[in-house]
Amino acid sequence: MKKRIALVGSGRMGGAMLRGWAPMADTFDLVVFEPYPSAEVSEIVATQNWVLNPEPDETTTFDCVVLGIKPQLFPSLGEQTIKHLVSDHTLVLSIMAGIGTAKIAEVLDASHVIRAMPNTPGQIGKGVTAYWNSPTVPSEAEALAVSLLRPLGTVEKLQSEKQMDAVTAVSGSxxxxxxxxxxxxxxxxxxxxxxxxxxxxxxxxxxxxxxxxxxxxxxxxxxxxxxxxxxxxxxxxxxxxxxxxxxxxxxxxxxxxxxxxxxxxxxx
Structure with a gap:
């Protein structure tokens, strides 16, 4: 059965992920939540027969929710919109700067959270992404996250979430x-x-x-x-x-x- 994946936010990095995922379109079903999608994002979604901004009564929970929004938006959107996409089995993959896995888990009531930091060369598959997963994340979910990050370029696993701020400063910025x-x-x-x-x-x-x-x-x-x-x-x-x-x-x-x-x- 195909994995159901939601992408919340399709700005620079979210759009880069979409481009990287296009060759994998037959391996999962994708729904994109983006109030102001670019023409490119709209075209990618339409070409791959994915779904853009479904009606509220058409949404359900997902196997993976990718958070591509700005961290300043998370407190409000997390409670109002994103939380309803998450169930006990959902993997939350965050590429937001600054917000830790504990906070994400608390706001979304999520059991499985992976935090990642890509950088802009990922737009052409030449980036580097470092990630850290909480101990509760099953190996299958971690493998799914890595497969979603790999189209951006090199993927590195961190030993501690404390390293994430340094990663943000070194490779993210x-x-x-x-x-x-x-x-x-x-x-x-x-x-x-x-x-x-x-x-x-x-x-x-x-x-x-x-x-x-x-x-x-x-x-x-x-x-x-x-x-x-x-x-x-x-x-x-x-x-x-x-x-x-x-x-x-x-x-x-x-x-x-x-x-x-x-x-x-x-x-x-």
Whole structure:
């Protein structure tokens, strides 16, 4: 029998999951709850013969409910809408930042909760998702959750839910750090006289190529950095400037700490 799955919220990550699930459409029945679906989401749902925003009297409980809403919306939507989709056997798979499994279980009266944190490269299947499951989650339900997360990219299991705030700060928010670096490199190039479009293309392709090199060679970033840094050369001068007085290392650490702090605030 096909699993019945509900997706609550189909924004950036929910939409990415939908795209990844399309090739698996014959393995489960899906219902999407999204008050403002994008044209792409509506098309995916229609193409796969899934259901979008059924009438209240047409809804029932599900084998798995995926929470793709913003954490700020959970307290109200959890009680008003989502709780009615959950039964004793339902697996709740949350990709919300900050809100812990205990809170989710309490609001939804759920017995089985898995908390996951994907990131935006999952939109093209190049992301990384870390998850933690409460001890009450059966192995079959955990396997279902992993199968739903795998289309986004790599899946990593955590040893403790306490690690989730750090995951949110490192990989969940991490793409923004990389994009900001690309912005900064391009702006610096423009400041030194390069035409803006050229500076952006040089910066962006450098980031893309560097990531691909790290992936394809399997070398760690420290070794790759050392390989391109000749003693007393231009790259050495640049990296010395970036690391002086703690530099970029300290700034990134502060950024991660700030993200962790905000994640914990959202969970209260």
């Amino acid at each position: 991490g793409p923004a750090y990389v994009f900001l670096l690309a912005e900064a490199i391009a702006a610096a190039g423009e400041g030194e006289g390069l035409e803006r479009g050229l500076a952006e293309r040089l910066a962006w392709q450098t980031v893309i190529g560097s990531a691909a090199l790290m992936e394809e060679t399997g070398q760690n970033p420290q070794d790759l950095r050392r390989a391109v840094t000749s003693p007393e050369g231009t790259t050495a001068a640049a990296t010395d400037a970036l690391t002086a007085g703690g530099g970029i290392v300290t700034l990134v650490r502060r950024a991660v700490e700030a993200a962790i702090h905000r994640s914990r605030q959202l969970g209260k």
